Amino acid sequence: MTFKLNRFDLDAFVQSTFAEDLGPAPDFVGDITSEAVIPADAIFTGVMDSRHEAVIVGLPIAEAFFRARDPHVEIEILVEEGEKVAAGTDVMRLKGGGQALLTAERSALNTVQHLTGIATMAHTYVDRIAGTGATLLDTRKTIPGLRVLEKYATRMGGAQNHRMGLWDAAMIKDNHVAVAGDIGEAVRRAVAAGIERIIVEVDRVDQIEPALEAGATHLLLDNMEPSVLRGAVTLIGGRVPTEASGGVNLDTIRDIAETGVDFISVGRLTQSAPAADIGLDFAQV
Known part of the structure; x- marks a missing residue:
């Protein structure tokens, strides 16, 4: 074996x-x-x-x-x-x-x-998002000590792995932004540190351009309704990959996928x- x-x-x-x-x-x-x-x-x-x-x-x-x-x-x-x-x-x-x-x-x-x-x-x-072009991602919401196995299981189910830990990509979230002062400054600090993958969580459309201009390589569109997501995807225009997260379940994921986002992350895959x-x-x- x-x-x-x-x-x-x-x-x-x-x-x-x-x-x-x-x-x-x-x-x-x-x-x-x-x-x-x-x-x-x-x-x-x-x-x-x-x-x-x-x-x-x-x-x-x-x-x-x-x-x-x-x-x-x-x-x-x-x-x-x-x-x-x-x-x-x-x-x-x-x-x-x-x-x-x-x-x-x-x-x-x-x-x-x-x-x-x-x-x-x-x-x-x-299965629920088949044909939309969106890819399902897992998250870091794993049981301590079992992350490698749980992320292996999501792959076996047809999903792709998000970052494996805090070490393989930056993810700038609201607390990082609060300390840095604004989203652009937080991203610039990550760029200055030489980080190649910089994922930035945005929960408002007006945060998109400052994040992109500062050097974000991936935008996580958090807790946006499908109509807002669709507009955000259009605004981003393929400049970086887009990811939807928050409020995703079997009843909502198809509508989210049809907005044109590249990825959808679902914490409940490993958490629940x-x-x-x-x-x-x-x-x-």
């Missing part, structure tokens, strides 16, 4: 997750329930399935949890990462030591349920996506 993401250490993630359940690594106290109730030589088979239509994400990570507890476990992943499946679809089969599979079960399921929920929501939003209903049933051999 090979699963690699930039800035993500799968082995360290597995070990730290088990440390929450089993006691501090590397010595781990253990799963005292399974060790007391399940015979050490018991062999289980298991089937993981999706209880509703979903975009499945995280199965290689689930595999890593099971293999960390039983290196000899037999695992068959039945769907591709990012594949949309119907309700009732089996996504993984496994066979291995009963104690080990039960110990890893919750960590594996939590991860698949969470990432699949994000990818499924992203896919729903992408419900966990997918993924189950795992075991039987003793």
Whole structure:
């Protein structure tokens, strides 16, 4: 199994997750329930399935949890990462030591349920704006420590990643403007610092020209009604990419996309996506 993401250490993630359940690594106290109730030589088979239509994400990570507890476990992943499946679809089969599979079960399921929920929501939003030319973006509204995985899940659902953190692009917002004195001065300071990507949040049309003249490379049009957005896009005239944000949900995103904006950012993709209903049933051999 090979699963690699930039800035993500799968082995360290597995070990730290088990440390929450089993006691501090590397010595781990253990799963005292399974060790007391399940015979050490018991062999289980298991089937993981999706209880509703979903975009499945995280199965290689689930595999890593099971293999960390039983290196000899037999695992068959039945769907591709990012594949949309119907309700009732089996996504993984496994066979291995009963104690080990039960110990890893919750960590594996939590991860698949969470990432699949994000990818499924992203896919729903992408479908809603199909044909408009707008691209769906995620945000930095992620659970601390899980950003790389959650942004991976949004990509699997068809969205694109916004900036990964505070380090890879400047985003000038109202607090920065308040301290700098005005939006143009805030942008000029970012330009003077040698920053290449300068995203500027504007919530009024009269802020657009000062931001562009100072050197903004991307404008985030915040909390604007579609009619205002349409006028803002016309005023900008393709000089820089445009992004709409604020008040975006499944009921509003199509109207927003049809204003001509290049991007629409949706914080709820990572902040509020419900966990997918993924189950795992075991039987003793």
